[in-house]
Amino acid sequence: MFDVTRFATAAQSIVDAGQFLYGRGWSPATSSNYSARIDSDHVAITVSGRHKGQLTTADVMVVDLDGRPVQSQCKSSAETLLHTVLYQVFPEVGAVLHTHSVKATVLSRLIAAGQALELEGYELQKAFSGVETHEGALSIPVFDNTQDIPALAEDTRAWFLAHPEHPGYLIRGHGLYTWGKTMADCLRHVEAFEFLFECELETMRVRP
Amino acid sequence: MFDVTRFATAAQSIVDAGQFLYGRGWSPATSSNYSARIDSDHVAITVSGRHKGQLTTADVMVVDLDGRPVQSQCKSSAETLLHTVLYQVFPEVGAVLHTHSVKATVLSRLIAAGQALELEGYELQKAFSGVETHEGALSIPVFDNTQDIPALAEDTRAWFLAHPEHPGYLIRGHGLYTWGKTMADCLRHVEAFEFLFECELETMRVRP
Amino acid sequence: MFDVTRFATAAQSIVDAGQFLYGRGWSPATSSNYSARIDSDHVAITVSGRHKGQLTTADVMVVDLDGRPVQSQCKSSAETLLHTVLYQVFPEVGAVLHTHSVKATVLSRLIAAGQALELEGYELQKAFSGVETHEGALSIPVFDNTQDIPALAEDTRAWFLAHPEHPGYLIRGHGLYTWGKTMADCLRHVEAFEFLFECELETMRVRP
Amino acid sequence: MFDVTRFATAAQSIVDAGQFLYGRGWSPATSSNYSARIDSDHVAITVSGRHKGQLTTADVMVVDLDGRPVQSQCKSSAETLLHTVLYQVFPEVGAVLHTHSVKATVLSRLIAAGQALELEGYELQKAFSGVETHEGALSIPVFDNTQDIPALAEDTRAWFLAHPEHPGYLIRGHGLYTWGKTMADCLRHVEAFEFLFECELETMRVRP
Numbered sequence: 012m013f014d015v016t017r018f019a020t021a022a023q024s025i026v027d028a029g030q031f032l033y034g035r036g037w038s039p040a041t042s043s044n045y046s047a048r049i050d051s052d053h054v055a056i057t058v059s060g061r062h063k064g065q066l067t068t069a070d071v072m073v074v075d076l077d078g079r080p081v082q083s084q085c086k087s088s089a090e091t092l093l094h095t096v097l098y099q100v101f102p103e104v105g106a107v108l109h110t111h112s113v114k115a116t117v118l119s120r121l122i123a124a125g126q127a128l129e130l131e132g133y134e135l136q137k138a139f140s141g142v143e144t145h146e147g148a149l150s151i152p153v154f155d156n157t158q159d160i161p162a163l164a165e166d167t168r169a170w171f172l173a174h175p176e177h178p179g180y181l182i183r184g185h186g187l188y189t190w191g192k193t194m195a196d197c198l199r200h201v202e203a204f205e206f207l208f209e210c211e212l213e214t215m216r217v218r219p
Numbered sequence: 220m221f222d223v224t225r226f227a228t229a230a231q232s233i234v235d236a237g238q239f240l241y242g243r244g245w246s247p248a249t250s251s252n253y254s255a256r257i258d259s260d261h262v263a264i265t266v267s268g269r270h271k272g273q274l275t276t277a278d279v280m281v282v283d284l285d286g287r288p289v290q291s292q293c294k295s296s297a298e299t300l301l302h303t304v305l306y307q308v309f310p311e312v313g314a315v316l317h318t319h320s321v322k323a324t325v326l327s328r329l330i331a332a333g334q335a336l337e338l339e340g341y342e343l344q345k346a347f348s349g350v351e352t353h354e355g356a357l358s359i360p361v362f363d364n365t366q367d368i369p370a371l372a373e374d375t376r377a378w379f380l381a382h383p384e385h386p387g388y389l390i391r392g393h394g395l396y397t398w399g400k401t402m403a404d405c406l407r408h409v410e411a412f413e414f415l416f417e418c419e420l421e422t423m424r425v426r427p
Numbered sequence: 428m429f430d431v432t433r434f435a436t437a438a439q440s441i442v443d444a445g446q447f448l449y450g451r452g453w454s455p456a457t458s459s460n461y462s463a464r465i466d467s468d469h470v471a472i473t474v475s476g477r478h479k480g481q482l483t484t485a486d487v488m489v490v491d492l493d494g495r496p497v498q499s500q501c502k503s504s505a506e507t508l509l510h511t512v513l514y515q516v517f518p519e520v521g522a523v524l525h526t527h528s529v530k531a532t533v534l535s536r537l538i539a540a541g542q543a544l545e546l547e548g549y550e551l552q553k554a555f556s557g558v559e560t561h562e563g564a565l566s567i568p569v570f571d572n573t574q575d576i577p578a579l580a581e582d583t584r585a586w587f588l589a590h591p592e593h594p595g596y597l598i599r600g601h602g603l604y605t606w607g608k609t610m611a612d613c614l615r616h617v618e619a620f621e622f623l624f625e626c627e628l629e630t631m632r633v634r635p
Numbered sequence: 636m637f638d639v640t641r642f643a644t645a646a647q648s649i650v651d652a653g654q655f656l657y658g659r660g661w662s663p664a665t666s667s668n669y670s671a672r673i674d675s676d677h678v679a680i681t682v683s684g685r686h687k688g689q690l691t692t693a694d695v696m697v698v699d700l701d702g703r704p705v706q707s708q709c710k711s712s713a714e715t716l717l718h719t720v721l722y723q724v725f726p727e728v729g730a731v732l733h734t735h736s737v738k739a740t741v742l743s744r745l746i747a748a749g750q751a752l753e754l755e756g757y758e759l760q761k762a763f764s765g766v767e768t769h770e771g772a773l774s775i776p777v778f779d780n781t782q783d784i785p786a787l788a789e790d791t792r793a794w795f796l797a798h799p800e801h802p803g804y805l806i807r808g809h810g811l812y813t814w815g816k817t818m819a820d821c822l823r824h825v826e827a828f829e830f831l832f833e834c835e836l837e838t839m840r841v842r843p
Contacts, residue, residue, distance in 0.1 A: 040346035040410040062403075111343060113414060117421040120340070132744070134780060134809035135735060138664035146782070156342060158354070185342035195686075202664040206737060213741040215425045216632070217839045248554035248618040270611075319551060321622060325629040328548070364550060366562070393550035423633045424840070456762035456826040478819075527759060529830060533837040536756070572758060574770070601758035631841045 021047035021055035022071035033064030042111040044088035092164040114208040138203035229255035229263035230279035241272030250319040252296035300372040319394040322416035346411035437463035437471035438487035449480030458527040460504035508580040522613040527602040530624040554619035645671035645679035646695035657688030666735040668712035716788040730821040735810040738832040762827035
């Protein structure tokens with residue numbers, strides 16, 4: 012069982028994140044799903060198919076770390092396992108955000124199969140936790156989209172174990188996954204990624 | 220005769236839709252028209268030429284399914300028949316939205332005569348009612364713009380009967396028509412279409 | 428002398444227009460100037476150099492139709508004569524708006540010297556007063572920018588007399604002038620122009 | 636020691652600037668830093684790493700003109716010396732804003748090493764203090780990004796002394812520095828620069 016006050020706090024952080032992310036246009040048309048850790052065994056996560064700009068805490072449910080509903084008749088997102096695998100692998104992760112912006116969608120389709128998105132020389136790379144300089148390079152993988160979520164979850168697990176310092180990944184034609192110790196860290200990561208995606212696309216427009 | 224409470228509910232849903240759609244820039248300069256079904260014989264629809272971000276229920280009137288005003292001295296949109304044909308063909312349709320975004324306008328002019336807009340491999344296709352996977356393709360026809368609305372209404376009727384599962388169509392240089400069981404469904408369709416139009420244009424910019 | 432209530436009404440319409448136009452990003456960095464007719468001899472106009480999103484009626488002054496201040500120590504815009512020539516030529520004009528958007532600026536610089544901006548086949552052309560169909564073409568002249576405003580005012584006068592049905596013009600690298608019977612008409616014209624400018628630029632990006 | 640009321644006024648101007656600049660998307664993901672002069676020896680400046688859209692006066696600290704904290708345990712931005720060198724060189728400067736927009740970032744990376752951003756023929760150049768006509772040219776240097784801030788501060792000092800009339804500079808992949816007599820002047824300069832950056836990028840998209 013989970014502590015109800017911790018659930019309420021996690022759920023409210025998800026509601027607030029939805030207001031922000033929908034307002035920016037990064038979670039349109041009931042897309043996206045968000046989660047926040049309650050404790051070592053439980054995660055608060057959005058119920059499937061809800062309008063992300065109009066969330067209330069009644070649109071947030073609890074799952075265990077295998078993605079099974081806890082004390083709930085609701086259905087969580089089909090992509091719940093992409094969240095729970097992160098909480099399994101990284102004990103320090105407190106929040107996971109999956110967003111669907113135009114920029115992430117377009118960029119992920121423009122990158123050739125098997126290639127990663129390479130980000131280098133941007134001051135804003137320092138917005139990612141643990142990055143202290145603009146001089147390094149960030150390599151953001153692009154996984155192919157699929158309806159087989161358990162298989163994709165295992166693919167991401169293998170990648171996390173190989174690259175524990177990386178802040179996020181893309182799914183082709185679909186969107187961004189990023190995570191952080193707190194919801195504030197995680198929202199900062201979304202903002203930084205969206206900034207960098209827009210920079211890359213703006214540059215490609217001028218120099219295709 | 221129609222039930223007044225059902226009219227008031229339909230009219231309010233149109234007012235609220237206008238606030239949202241104008242705010243997004245998808246109904247500028249008194250363009251666009253919106254409707255919601257009252258019953259099997261009556262539809263609430265915007266009066267011609269009103270500012271869509273400043274609608275009140277006094278800017279909404281009633282027409283029958285042949286587009287004739289009911290209990291009203293007002294003039295409905297010149298395109299009223301493009302709405303009523305949808306309510307005639309699809310008994311389950313509860314709302315129709317016609318919007319005029321920059322993206323829809325530009326994209327509809329870039330597509331060659333006789334070609335459709337082909338959308339494929341986007342996760343957001345699942346935002347359309349009845350679509351369960353990103354793997355299928357959506358084909359959105361582009362009708363030529365015309366001042367002969369009765370003829371265009373009959374062209375769309377033939378297309379609906381042939382393609383009852385399709386969620387919308389474009390008119391060249393003019394805008395989008397989409398529909399749904401409820402106004403919420405219909406607004407989700409507009410958001411999804413606008414997202415996909417922007418994705419297509421962003422991609423064309425980089426890969427003309 | 429002018430009626431003070433008519434001045435107050437005109438000034439408030441200018442304040443409200445500024446809130447809208449600055450909010451859209453079409454009057455940045457204290458650029459732009461707006462006016463509204465008080466009577467056949469007087470015009471309310473913005474004082475030079477004020478922040479257009481923070482106007483109060485104290486930022487609006489009165490000039491006569493030759494652009495001279497009336498009952499005021501304030502300095503009106505250096506471009507006052509571009510407003511007053513419109514009120515002189517067209518007795519039915521009630522408002523003039525001059526805006527500085529990115530789109531108008533860029534487009535006006537991309538059009539070759541001596542060429543006009545040709546707009547054709549857009550449904551939104553019907554937003555201009557007196558236009559009943561999308562089938563005609565609109566030709567928007569681009570005047571070269573200059574510090575010699577009296578000379579430019581006379582150039583525009585000659586053009587108005589030759590083309591009384593046209594809804595606006597551009598100044599290269601500078602912005603848009605448009606007008607209307609009422610401030611609401613004039614704001615609708617700005618919205619329609621900005622929509623069409625954006626459509627033209629979006630198209631040029633894909634098909635340079 | 637500094638006057639506390641002058642500090643409070645300077646700190647509030649920084650909080651208000653953050654609301655505006657974050658709202659425009661020019662200070663995402665805790666990037667950017669802002670300062671305002673208190674007196675000839677003291678400057679109010681943002682504490683390192685704070686969310687610029689959620690600043691309170693508790694997120695503003697005091698430094699001397701060598702960038703050392705005064706009556707504070709907080710850490711100011713790593714780039715504090717880029718602010719203080721401006722207050723040292725220009726006694727009339729009252730505010731300095733450093734922002735991180737997508738446009739400034741992309742444009743600064745597109746300009747070849749050793750080249751400046753040349754702005755010419757834009758009416759909006761008149762938004763910069765002391766510029767009376769659109770006919771002159773503005774040359775905005777682009778410094779290479781570096782983690783050696785003291786060295787960069789000295790490079791900018793040499794440039795200020797050689798070009799005292801210039802309103803700002805760029806750091807490659809990083810952002811804009813601009814300044815003014817008052818915070819209002821400085822915000823007008825940011826707006827004008829962002830407008831001009833967007834114009835330049837829009838033009839490059841059409842004419843690469």
